[in-house]
Structure formats: C-alpha cells, structure tokens
Amino acid sequence: MTDLIAMGKRAVQAKTYLQDITTDQKNNALHIAAIYLLEQADRILEANKLDLKQAVENNMSPAMQDRLTLTRERIKAMAEGLEEVSALPDPVGRTLEEFIRPNGLQIKKVAVSLGVIGIIYESRPNVTADAFALCFKSGNAMILKGGSDALQSNIVITDILREALAKAGLREDILQLIKDTDRQVTSEFMKMKQYVDVLIPRGGAGLIRAVLENATIPVIETGTGNCHIYVDKDADLKKAIPIIMNAKTQRISVCNACESLVIHKDIRASLLPELAKALKTKNVEIRGDELTREILSDCVPATETDFGTEYLDYIISMKTVSGVEEAIAHINQYNTRHSEAILTENKDTAERFLRGVDAACVYVNASTRFTDGFEFGFGAEIGISNQKLHARGPMGLPELTTYKYKIYGNGQIRG
Amino acid sequence: MTDLIAMGKRAVQAKTYLQDITTDQKNNALHIAAIYLLEQADRILEANKLDLKQAVENNMSPAMQDRLTLTRERIKAMAEGLEEVSALPDPVGRTLEEFIRPNGLQIKKVAVSLGVIGIIYESRPNVTADAFALCFKSGNAMILKGGSDALQSNIVITDILREALAKAGLREDILQLIKDTDRQVTSEFMKMKQYVDVLIPRGGAGLIRAVLENATIPVIETGTGNCHIYVDKDADLKKAIPIIMNAKTQRISVCNACESLVIHKDIRASLLPELAKALKTKNVEIRGDELTREILSDCVPATETDFGTEYLDYIISMKTVSGVEEAIAHINQYNTRHSEAILTENKDTAERFLRGVDAACVYVNASTRFTDGFEFGFGAEIGISNQKLHARGPMGLPELTTYKYKIYGNGQIRG
Numbered sequence: 001m002t003d004l005i006a007m008g009k010r011a012v013q014a015k016t017y018l019q020d021i022t023t024d025q026k027n028n029a030l031h032i033a034a035i036y037l038l039e040q041a042d043r044i045l046e047a048n049k050l051d052l053k054q055a056v057e058n059n060m061s062p063a064m065q066d067r068l069t070l071t072r073e074r075i076k077a078m079a080e081g082l083e084e085v086s087a088l089p090d091p092v093g094r095t096l097e098e099f100i101r102p103n104g105l106q107i108k109k110v111a112v113s114l115g116v117i118g119i120i121y122e123s124r125p126n127v128t129a130d131a132f133a134l135c136f137k138s139g140n141a142m143i144l145k146g147g148s149d150a151l152q153s154n155i156v157i158t159d160i161l162r163e164a165l166a167k168a169g170l171r172e173d174i175l176q177l178i179k180d181t182d183r184q185v186t187s188e189f190m191k192m193k194q195y196v197d198v199l200i201p202r203g204g205a206g207l208i209r210a211v212l213e214n215a216t217i218p219v220i221e222t223g224t225g226n227c228h229i230y231v232d233k234d235a236d237l238k239k240a241i242p243i244i245m246n247a248k249t250q251r252i253s254v255c256n257a258c259e260s261l262v263i264h265k266d267i268r269a270s271l272l273p274e275l276a277k278a279l280k281t282k283n284v285e286i287r288g289d290e291l292t293r294e295i296l297s298d299c300v301p302a303t304e305t306d307f308g309t310e311y312l313d314y315i316i317s318m319k320t321v322s323g324v325e326e327a328i329a330h331i332n333q334y335n336t337r338h339s340e341a342i343l344t345e346n347k348d349t350a351e352r353f354l355r356g357v358d359a360a361c362v363y364v365n366a367s368t369r370f371t372d373g374f375e376f377g378f379g380a381e382i383g384i385s386n387q388k389l390h391a392r393g394p395m396g397l398p399e400l401t402t403y404k405y406k407i408y409g410n411g412q413i414r415g
Numbered sequence: 416m417t418d419l420i421a422m423g424k425r426a427v428q429a430k431t432y433l434q435d436i437t438t439d440q441k442n443n444a445l446h447i448a449a450i451y452l453l454e455q456a457d458r459i460l461e462a463n464k465l466d467l468k469q470a471v472e473n474n475m476s477p478a479m480q481d482r483l484t485l486t487r488e489r490i491k492a493m494a495e496g497l498e499e500v501s502a503l504p505d506p507v508g509r510t511l512e513e514f515i516r517p518n519g520l521q522i523k524k525v526a527v528s529l530g531v532i533g534i535i536y537e538s539r540p541n542v543t544a545d546a547f548a549l550c551f552k553s554g555n556a557m558i559l560k561g562g563s564d565a566l567q568s569n570i571v572i573t574d575i576l577r578e579a580l581a582k583a584g585l586r587e588d589i590l591q592l593i594k595d596t597d598r599q600v601t602s603e604f605m606k607m608k609q610y611v612d613v614l615i616p617r618g619g620a621g622l623i624r625a626v627l628e629n630a631t632i633p634v635i636e637t638g639t640g641n642c643h644i645y646v647d648k649d650a651d652l653k654k655a656i657p658i659i660m661n662a663k664t665q666r667i668s669v670c671n672a673c674e675s676l677v678i679h680k681d682i683r684a685s686l687l688p689e690l691a692k693a694l695k696t697k698n699v700e701i702r703g704d705e706l707t708r709e710i711l712s713d714c715v716p717a718t719e720t721d722f723g724t725e726y727l728d729y730i731i732s733m734k735t736v737s738g739v740e741e742a743i744a745h746i747n748q749y750n751t752r753h754s755e756a757i758l759t760e761n762k763d764t765a766e767r768f769l770r771g772v773d774a775a776c777v778y779v780n781a782s783t784r785f786t787d788g789f790e791f792g793f794g795a796e797i798g799i800s801n802q803k804l805h806a807r808g809p810m811g812l813p814e815l816t817t818y819k820y821k822i823y824g825n826g827q828i829r830g
Contacts, residue, residue, distance in 0.1 A: 012747055332430075366825075389529075411780055
C-alpha cells in the first residue's frame with residue numbers, strides 16, 4: 001500500500017524548495033514538459049490503450065470512454081496548455097500591501113503559493129497535465145489522485161512531467177501521483193491535513209460531494225452550476241431569446257449552462273410562444289409551473305425537484321414570479337452560487353438583482369456561458385469556484401496563491 | 416427539537432435583505448445594541464448566575480468558571496466592542512477590480528458579505544456580542560451555537576441584540592441562536608451547506624478538530640499556534656532574550672505565544688545559560704534536545720511529541736540545528752502555520768527564513784505576540800486564521816467578506 005506519510009513529507013520538502021525557484025526556472029520546465037509530451041506521444045497512447053481496453057471490458061459508457069480517450073490531437077492540446085500557462089504572469093511574490101506600525105514594525109503582505117495542493121479527479125487523463133501546469137506555475141507542490149480508469153495514462157503522463165522537471169534541474173517530487181486504486185488510500189489522503197494544504201476535486205457532483213463529506217483538508221469546491229436567467233417585465237425580447245438559446249443550448253454539459261428560467265408573469269404571454277418555438281428547434285424539453293402551462297399547455301409540469309436540478313441536458317425548467325424580489329428569493333433558494341442573469345432594460349431592477357442574487361457571477365443582458373477564465377481574460381483556470389471562501393468564479397493562477405505577512409522588526413516586544 | 420431548516424431559510428432571507436442595508440443603518444443598530452447591553456446588564460447578570468450555578472453543580476474547573484463569568488466590567492467591554500466595530504470602515508461594496516472585455520462586457524469585482532455565517536463556540540458568552548458585531552458590520556446573517564454551559568447568558572444576550580436590531584428598524588433574523596443543547600443538532604448544523612456559507616469555530620483545539628472532521632460547510636480554522644523562534648548564529652543576544660521572554664511569558668494562554676525555540680548550535684553556549692536564568696525567574700520549564708542538554712545539563716529531555724505540542728503553559732521546548740535550512744525544515748514539519756520568528760542580524764538569512772517558513776506571519780527580530788488585529792492596525796478580529804484559503808493571520812472586517820462579479824452586457828452571447 002502507498003506510504004502516504006512519506007509522500008506527504010516529500011511534498012512538504014518540495015513546497016519549501018519551491019519558495020526559492022525563479023519564474024524563468026518554472027517557465028523553462030513547462031516548456032520542456034510540453035516538448036516531452038509531444039515527443040513521447042506514442043508512450044502515452046500505448047498506456048491509454050491499456051486503460052481503454054479495460055474500460056471496454058468493464059462496459060464503460062461511450063461518453064465515459066470518450067473522456068478517457070487520448071489522441072495525438074488531445075496530447076497536442078495538453079502541450080499547448082503547458083506553453084500557455086508558461087506565458088502567463090507569475091502570481092507569486094506580488095506585494096499586496098505594505099505599512100509601518102507606530103512601534104516601527106514594517107509589515108509586508110506578500111502573495112505566496114498555497115503550498116501542497118491535492119487534486120482528486122476522474123477519468124480525463126489530460127487533467128494531469130492541465131492541473132500540473134497551473135499549480136506548478138503558482139509555486140505549489142502537488143499530490144495527484146486520478147481515477148483508477150485512467151491509471152496507466154496518468155502514470156505515464158506524470159512520469160514524463162517529472163522527467164521534464166528533472167531535465168530542468170528541479171526536484172521531481174514537486175509532482176507526485178498516488179498509484180494505489182484502493183479507496184481506503186483516497187479516504188486517508190483526504191485527511192492528510194499535516195501535509196496537504198488544499199484539496200481540489202475535479203469531476204462530477206458525486207466526486208465533489210464525497211470529498212466535501214470526507215475531507216478534513218480545506219476543499220476548493222468547483223463545478224456545480226444550477227444557473228438561472230430571470231426575464232424581467234422590462235426585458236428586450238430581441239435580446240432575450242438569443243441569450244436564453246445560447247445559455248441553454250450552446251453547450252449543454254457545462255456548469256455555466258442555463259438550467260432554469262424565471263419569468264415575470266406580465267411578460268410570459270409575449271415571450272413564451274416564440275421562445276418555445278426556438279427551444280423546439282433544439283429539442284429542449286420544457287418543464288413549467290402552472291402559469292407557464294397556461295401559455296404552453298403541452299409542457300411537462302415542473303416539480304420542486306426540477307428547480308433544484310442541474311440537468312446538463314436538453315431540459316429547462318420555468319418558474320413565473322410577480323417581480324424581481326420573488327425572482328431573487330427563488331434563485332437564492334435553489335441556485336448553486338455559480339452564474340445567474342437578469343434580462344431587463346430597467347437599470348434599477350438590474351442593480352437590485354445584482355445586489356440581491358447570491359452567486360459568483362451575476363449578469364445583466366448577457367449569457368451565463370461567459371463564466372470562464374478565458375472569457376474573463378484570466379487565461380487557463382483550475383475550475384469555477386462556487387463557494388464563498390478564498391476565490392469565487394473562475395480560478396486562474398492568482399487564485400492558486402495565498403499570502404503571508406513578512407514583519408521586519410528591530411527588537412520589538414509587546415507591552 | 417430545533418427546526419434547523421426553518422432557521423436556515425430565515426437566515427437566507429436575512430442574508431438577501433442585508434444586501435440593501437446602508438452603513439449608517441448598521442452603525443446605528445450597533446450603537447443601540449451597545450446601549451441596550453449596558454441598560455440591561457442586570458438581566459444578563461441574572462441569566463449568567465443561572466449558568467454559574469449549574470457550572471458549580473457540574474464541578475466545572477475554576478479556570479472554566481472564570482471564562483463563563485460575566486461582570487459589569489465585562490458587559491461594559493462587550494458594549495465598547497460594539498461601538499469600536501461601528502467606528503471601523505464598512506468592508507462591503509468596495510470595487511476591487513473593474514475592466515471591459517473586447518466583446519463589450521463590463522466586469523466589476525465587488526466586495527460582498529459572505530452571506531450566512533455559522534459560529535460554534537464554547538463557554539465565553541461575550542463571544543456572542545463580539546461575533547455579532549463583526550459579522551453584522553460585514554453584512555452577514557448569523558446562526559450562533561454557543562456552549563451549553565453558557566446557554567442562559569447567550570439567550571439573554573442574543574435577545575437583547577435582536578431587540579436592538581428591531582429598534583433600529585432591521586430584521587431580527589439577522590441574528591439567530593440555536594438554543595438546543597442536543598449534540599445531534601450541532602452535528603446537523605455543521606452540514607447545513609444549503610443555508611450556511613461559512614462556519615467559524617471559536618474555542619479550544621478539540622472543538623476546532625471536531626468541526627473540521629464533521630462539517631461539510633467550509634470552515635475558517637483559527638486558533639492553534641505552535642509558534643517557534645529561531646535564534647540564528649548571527650542573532651543579537653541583547654535583543655534575543657527580551658524577545659524570547661516576551662513571546663513565551665507575556666501571556667502564556669494565547670495562540671501567538673512561543674512554544675519552541677530552534678537554536679543554531681554555534682550560539683547555544685553564549686545564549687543558553689543566560690536565557691535559562693531569565694526563564695527560571697518565570698518558572699518556565701525547559702525541555703531540550705541532546706545538544707541543548709550539553710549546556711543545560713539539568714533540563715528535561717525533549718521528545719518528538721514536545722516539538723509538536725502547543726503547551727499554552729510555562730514550558731518551552733528547545734531544538735538545536737546546524738543552520739537556517741534545518742531550522743526551516745524543522746519548523747515546517749511541526750508548526751501550525753501561525754506565527755514564526757527569526758532572530759538574526761544577517762539580512763540574507765532573514766530573507767531565506769521569511770521565504771522558506773510556511774506561516775501566516777513570519778517575523779524578523781520581533782516577538783510573535785504581535786500577531787493580532789489591533790497590533791496590525793486592523794481593529795477587532797474574529798480570530799487568527801492558520802489555514803491557507805481565504806484569509807491568513809488576523810481576520811478583521813474585510814476578511815469576513817468575499818466578492819462577486821457583476822457583469823454588464825448588452826445582448827452578448829458566447830460564440
């Protein structure tokens with residue numbers, strides 16, 4: 001069985017070591033890693049074949065098999081991802097604040113790496129390289145625990161990345177992979193508070209819930225998005241239908257897709273028939289409350305469960321309200337604090353919604369699909385945080401750092 | 416049994432309502448609350464007597480009884496605390512960043528309240544008023560769960576604060592207290608993720624560990640401080656002894672007190688005899704490693720357990736090292752990421768230590784006792800965070816906020 005304590009100790013050593021690495025050293029290692037991935041694509045594809053063979057034997061679903069599959073194209077994308085992160089500014093070492101106290105103590109608040117990041121993820125082996133690039137560039141040591149489905153692929157990708165670190169003159173233990181598939185090991189890993197500073201689960205709602213329930217290490221929660229669009233009575237319908245169609249159907253399987261419409265009752269008669277026609281062209285099933293069904297008589301009745309469901313499918317729920325206050329209350333009861341939008345031409349109503357709705361990203365007259373590191377101009381992200389602590393919304397490089405206070409004295413003692 | 420779900424729903428409503436409250440409204444309510452506490456001191460003292468009577472019956476230790484006891488003086492301090500927080504700047508609503516994307520989306524990153532904060536605490540009933548002031552001023556709704564020892568005091572203090580909210584024209588449900596002493600209720604409270612955004616345990620190491628192990632709500636961990644001072648070979652001994660004495664003995668029961676010395680072996684002969692003499696005047700027991708005991712032959716041998724212990728007592732452990740690297744490695748293995756100090760006149764060694772040691776606050780030539788909201792100039796604090804996420808070190812009002820992105824569009828959809 002994996003000696004997790006030994007891995008933890010090596011990670012803590014690597015964490016300390018990383019505090020003295022320069023930006024150039026990090027960028028050089030990322031560049032070498034990108035070259036190595038391309039040069040050793042055959043080695044990766046061979047390992048991936050073993051994983052796929054086992055997946056077929058285990059009757060894995062085609063969608064899951066697709067996620068597991070690596071191709072030359074996907075390996076190229078992984079390599080490009082490393083180069084992209086290398087081009088981003090180094091988030092470590094920024095002076096965030098600086099002040100001198102009356103007793104002469106000089107206090108500097110400086111951005112530093114989080115330390116040791118644990119990442120628990122599922123079948124997509126490209127997460128191995130993506131997560132490495134972001135966590136390493138932000139000065140962190142990592143312990144990865146990938147899905148057992150992708151074990152052979154993950155072992156080879158990790159080996160290649162570690163070889164790149166060594167080639168760059170850096171310690172390989174910056175990146176470690178848990179190769180054990182025993183669930184007991186994962187469970188113990190989530191409690192290694194003495195060695196691991198932060199856990200980031202990447203995967204479906206089930207994985208994230210399991211980590212939240214079992215971890216004693218602080219978790220960065222990402223992913224779940226039960227996103228709403230509220231169509232106010234003062235909405236411009238020429239904007240509304242394209243925005244709703246985009247948010248619902250441009251990509252159904254993502255966390256920033258719209259799952260539910262909240263509709264001012266005074267606008268339903270003018271909005272719903274045309275909207276239903278547009279949704280029908282994409283085969284989107286509508287589940288509506290009573291007032292919705294007065295207009296769309298053939299739609300499925302919506303239940304309480306519908307309002308709390310992230311479908312990730314061609315389904316949308318509809319709830320009618322009597323105004324922005326009721327819309328806010330409904331959304332705050334059912335949403336996952338991810339991305340919410342109001343469509344209105346009324347500035348006061350818009351501001352009321354922006355203040356009242358509790359979510360990482362709140363939009364006026366735009367699609368929820370913009371909640372994304374690249375769309376915000378931040379570059380690659382480790383995920384979209386929908387918790388309140390630390391970072392909210394797209395988590396790029398600065399969000400993978402914390403800070404420390406450096407305090408310079410000259411013999412000060414407290415009176 | 417307490418209907419936690421109903422409490423949660425009321426807290427979410429109060430959270431939304433709080434988004435529209437002005438700074439003046441908050442300050443006015445804090446001021447009324449301060450007056451009410453003073454005016455109704457007798458009512459508080461009466462309830463406190465009931466708690467103390469039960470404490471005596473339960474054979475509570477004198478130290479614990481002291482923590483539980485309220486006096487006119489302590490009630491006055493609570494009221495002054497409310498006024499002090501009212502005088503601090505409002506942390507909500509600050510624009511942290513603002514930019515426009517090429518597609519015309521205008522993105523504003525704005526400081527907002529965390530939402531609903533759950534606070535779980537032990538016997539000190541003054542925490543009720545202190546926590547209320549900080550969380551309320553930062554725009555948060557609260558659900559409090561105090562220790563059952565202090566239940567009667569907490570009920571009355573909470574009632575008075577709620578009356579003050581009502582008098583100020585605000586909703587009482589901003590502040591709710593769980594009056595149930597059933598452990599099962601506390602356990603369920605820690606899992607109310609749909610309603611409570613952040614949990615802050617305040618109390619001893621046992622309480623904090625229990626919350627970390629059982630909560631599914633994100634926790635802000637505060638409190639534990641196994642703080643070290645490293646005396647480098649280039650230390651100025653005239654500064655060293657006063658700093659060590661201050662950090663160890665000025666107040667032994669606090670998280671920023673020094674628990675362990677790390678000593679460069681080349682300086683031990685000149686440091687230790689005089690230091691031991693000074694420590695003896697305060698009856699501090701020394702537990703030393705082998706090289707320490709070569710100089711201080713009568714001190715107790717230190718074990719591995721000593722190096723990992725936050726004594727909160729008149730005891731100090733001593734570990735000798737061969738240089739700053741070994742000092743950093745030792746500290747990073749045993750510390751609790753709270754406050755650490757180096758004593759040296761060598762600037763390079765100091766910088767090496769500041770970079771390498773993993774802690775919220777790292778000092779050069781000053782006492783670790785300065786890790787405190789007031790000493791940093793931040794004002795009242797909810798605690799000293801020793802985790803990496805969100806806030807590190809003293810947590811004042813800005814640290815009780817998060818942010819949201821407000822995004823203004825004009826029909827943008829994602830391509």
